[in-house]
Amino acid sequence: MIKVMLVDDESWGRDIVRTFGRWEEHGMEIVAEAEDGEEALRLAEEQKPQVIITDMRMPGMDGVKLLNELHERLPHIQIVVISGYDDFKYMQHAIRCQAIDYLLKPIDPKELNAVLARCAAGLAAAEESRRLLTLDLEWLLSLTSMKQRLRARFNELDREGLLELFGELASDMESSGAGKPQLLERVIQELLLMLKELLLANSLEANAMDGARDGAELASCANAAAYLAARYEEALEQLIQQRKFKKRLNLDEVRQYMEARFAEPISLEQVARAFFVSKEYLSKTFKQEYGCNMTDYILQLRMEKAREWLLDEKLPIKTVAEMAGYEDVTYFYRVFKKHFGIAPGEMRRGSEN
Incomplete structure (x- = not known):
């Protein structure tokens, strides 16, 4: 009341x-x-x-x-x-x-009740605006997790995994009441923007993502998810064709691929699958080119980034660990100390002197 x-x-x-x-x-x-x-x-x-x-x-x-x-x-x-x-x-x-x-x-009783009705309507509208704003913020947060998972599936050329995630997206939006056209439009724009970034990162044409829409994708959560799934599937096909018809493995592209994903749980099998080569061939040629195996290369990337982030005193060490790809901060301490010979806290204190 x-x-x-x-x-x-x-x-x-x-x-x-x-x-x-x-x-x-x-x-x-x-x-x-x-x-x-x-x-x-x-x-x-x-x-x-x-x-x-x-x-x-x-x-x-x-x-x-x-x-x-x-x-x-x-x-x-x-x-x-x-x-x-x-x-x-x-x-x-x-x-x-x-x-x-x-x-x-x-x-005048009529005037009084007309004003009361306006008050009730105004409060209801304000509450709806607050609810939508809260929903927007909640979805922006949940989209962060969804984006990470979509990005991983796309880069792994995992078509089935992508479609499964879009089915999950539709279900989550439906169950949380996120079917308002303005929120669906926001979700579509956010995920199309990420898809463009993925295409450009792989040297693919991204202008096709700006195509005209007929509005049907805003009619329901299922329609929005289906529209996005179709766009991602089209883009994934472009990437698959690009990778299949390259004459030789480009190790610079492999290195860039790893540097863009060093904080993710990346594996030799995943990278080999993404570049349509065997893991044995990839491991051998990578070590010949860079003088270390892929696991050591990723470790080096993580440690250098962690050292750089430690210079920012505003970042807690736990946050630095997570940004570098370590959920277990204790394990991060052990790896960091083994790599640099001193603990993260000691390195931070040393940088202050």
């Missing part, structure tokens, strides 16, 4: 408002009444009403001062001003303090 507070120094004035208002119809209930501005402020902070209906002329702190204080302290409360004086200055002040309306005594 929407909480309402009445403010009037005359009890009969509050009685009239209480009697004329169709409170249940508007989903409202009166939770407090005050006789002056000071009492109203105290009760407002205690009861947290969403709507305040106040007279302007009262002893002590009058309606003008009350509106100023409410506007300063509790700006989200909806205020309805009632006065027995057709005073332009009062009306000006009510508007300045963003009051919902200014009603004159004697109160």
Whole structure:
């Protein structure tokens, strides 16, 4: 229920408002009444009403001062001003303090209930906006995880894995009520942008992702996921064809592939599959070119990045470990100390001297 507070120094004035208002119809209930501005402020902070209906002329702190204080302290409360004086200055002040309306005594029941209906509608709209904003933020966070998984499946040329993830995406959006067109559009834009990045990183044409859409992809979560799955599948086919018809293995591309994914649980089998060669051939040619095996190369990348990030004192060592691909910070400490001969904390302290 929407909480309402009445403010009037005359009890009969509050009685009239209480009697004329169709409170249940508007989903409202009166939770407090005050006789002056000071009492109203105290009760407002205690009861947290969403709507305040106040007279302007009262002893002590009058309606003008009350509106100023409410506007300063509790700006989200909806205020309805009632006065027995057709005073332009009062009306000006009510508007300045963003009051919902200014009603004159004697109160017309129709006008009062029309204002209450507007208050209820305004609060409902504000709540929906907050809900959508919360949902947007939640989905942006969940998309971060989904992006990482999609990126891995794409780079592994795992078509079935990609399609499975888009099925999961549709199910998750449906179950969480994320089927609003504006949110679906945001999800589509975020994942298309990532797909462009994946294509460009593999020296493939990305302009096709800017093609016209007919709007059907915004009709439901399933449609949005199906649209994205089709775009990713098309792009994956381009990458597969590119890799298949290369005459020889390009070790620079392999190295770039690894450097872009050093923090992921990358394996020799995964890289070999992505470049359509055997793991034995890849291991042999990589070591001949760079003088170390792929596992040692990835370790070197992780350690150099970790050392670089440790110079930023704002980053906790646990965060540095995670950024470098180590979920277990204790294991990260052991690997780091074995590689550099000193612990991460010692290296950080040494950089400060």
